[in-house]
Amino acid sequence: xxxxxxxxxxxxxxxxxxxxxxxxxxxxxxxxxxxxxxxxxxxxxxxxxxxxxxxxxxxxxxxxxxxxxxxxxxxxxxxxxxxxxxxxxxxxxxxxxxxxxxxxxxxxxxxxxxxxxxxxxxxxxxxxxxxxxxxxxxxxxxxxxxxxxxxxxxxxxxxxxxxxxxxxxxxxxxxxxxxxxxxxxxxxxxxxxxxxxxxxxxxxxxxxxxxxxxxxxxxxxxxxxxxxxxxxxxxxxxxxxxxxxxxxxxxxxxxxxxxxxxxxxxxxxxxxxxxxxxxxxxxxxxxxxxxxxxxxxxxxxxxxxxxxxxxxxxxxxxxxxxx
Numbered sequence: 001x002x003x004x005x006x007x008x009x010x011x012x013x014x015x016x017x018x019x020x021x022x023x024x025x026x027x028x029x030x031x032x033x034x035x036x037x038x039x040x041x042x043x044x045x046x047x048x049x050x051x052x053x054x055x056x057x058x059x060x061x062x063x064x065x066x067x068x069x070x071x072x073x074x075x076x077x078x079x080x081x082x083x084x085x086x087x088x089x090x091x092x093x094x095x096x097x098x099x100x101x102x103x104x105x106x107x108x109x110x111x112x113x114x115x116x117x118x119x120x121x122x123x124x125x126x127x128x129x130x131x132x133x134x135x136x137x138x139x140x141x142x143x144x145x146x147x148x149x150x151x152x153x154x155x156x157x158x159x160x161x162x163x164x165x166x167x168x169x170x171x172x173x174x175x176x177x178x179x180x181x182x183x184x185x186x187x188x189x190x191x192x193x194x195x196x197x198x199x200x201x202x203x204x205x206x207x208x209x210x211x212x213x214x215x216x217x218x219x220x221x222x223x224x225x226x227x228x229x230x231x232x233x234x235x236x237x238x239x240x241x242x243x244x245x246x247x248x249x250x251x252x253x254x255x256x257x258x259x260x261x262x263x264x265x266x267x268x269x270x271x272x273x274x275x276x277x278x279x280x281x282x283x284x285x286x287x288x289x290x291x292x293x294x295x296x297x298x299x300x301x302x303x304x305x306x307x308x309x310x311x312x313x314x315x316x317x318x319x320x321x322x323x
Contacts, residue, residue: 001025001045002064003307006032010050011071015296019304020048023311041065046307049077051265056082067091067310069303072290074208074236091306095157096298097290101234102161104289105204108232108258111283113202114142118280146170151191151200153216154207154235155183162204163188174200178207178216197224202232209236219244222254230256234289237262243272249281258283 001024008017009030020026023046032040032052038061041047045064047054050071056079059065068078068090075092083090110116122128122136150166152159155175160183163173173188176196184190193216197203203225207213217231218241225231231254233240242263248254259273265287267273276282 001066002043003027003046003048004041004044005029005048006037006040006052007050008048011296011299012291014293015300017300019300020307022304023307038062048303051077053077055079059083059086059088066314067307069306071299071303073097076209089310091303091310093299093302093306096302097292097295098157098161100292100295101158101206101289102165103292104260104285105158105162105206105232105234106165108234108260108283108285109145109202109204109230112230112232112256112258112281113145115140115280117283145202148172148201149174149199151175151196151203152188153193153196153203153205153239154178154213155188156206158234159183159204159206162206171202178210178213193221194224197221198226200229201226202230204232205235205239207235207239209238213239215239215241217241217245219247222248225254227253228255230254230258232258234260237265246272246276246282250275250277254281256281256283258285260285260289261287 003020003024003026005017005026005028007030008028017026017028029040034053037052037054037058041058041062043064044062046067046069047062047065048069048071054068054077059079059082065088068083068088070077070090070092073092073094075090078090080090118140122138128136146169149172152163152173152175155163155177159175163175166173174191174196175184175188176191176193177183182190205217216239222244231245245257249257259282264271267286273282273284
């Protein structure tokens with residue numbers, strides 16, 4: 001079989017794709033522009049991708065295409081309706097990054113709430129020994145997480161992991177279900193979105209991007225939050241009105257925010273996030289929450305397992321057909 005990975009650079013060059021080579025000839029491209037897709041997949045049996053968009057025209061042109069593997073949890077890069085119409089299964093990988101994302105959520109929380117970058121920079125500076133003091137405040141302070149309310153938007157596997165860590169810090173956890181379904185089994189209190197935003201000291205987003213969540217946190221929602229509260233987005237960038245968030249930070253209607261995801265990636269040079277007056281109020285990471293070494297290694301193994309299961313199912317179909 002011919003396998004084509006369209007954007008392997010998004011996985012990082014330090015991750016071994018060897019487990020995928022057992023299934024046939026693997027062609028790897030670091031990245032693929034939209035106009036290059038058709039030529040690269042027209043003879044492929046299996047297409048692997050992370051962020052490259054695979055629409056009707058591309059799927060239609062891949063005459064040998066039997067399976068699409070997405071190197072992510074979300075299936076939004078693929079025209080699922082047309083793939084289903086053509087009988088082409090689309091496989092994602094779920095759960096591979098739960099620990100990695102939850103850990104990164106607390107990187108953001110601690111860097112913002114505990115002013116980690118500021119105090120690190122001060123301890124490295126000449127000002128520290130020159131002060132003659134063993135400690136430093138400089139107008140900066142931090143609060144304990146214990147006793148604070150964490151509102152989680154999206155209590156799936158990642159949200160539940162974040163909730164468990166927050167509980168270990170002594171935080172009160174509440175959540176809003178973007179699907180409308182009960183998620184906590186009674187362990188955490190479910191609130192409507194307005195109450196969650198009004199009463200939480202910290203809000204973290206761990207929801208997928210869909211029609212229900214796009215623009216979910218806009219100016220109206222931000223205005224409901226406490227001026228002392230923090231917002232963290234580790235779901236998808238377009239869930240938050242990014243420029244409304246900048247306005248809230250610049251006008252002291254929000255204490256701070258941490259963003260790992262953006263509506264346009266990579267973050268454009270003229271993005272409104274670059275207009276935040278006090279950079280310490282906005283902690284940014286370049287969509288890395290999912291990408292620990294362990295998570296990416298697990299991801300490749302799970303993609304290989306998806307392909308194995310597909311091949312086994314096809315073999316089973318042929319065996320039954322021959323009886």
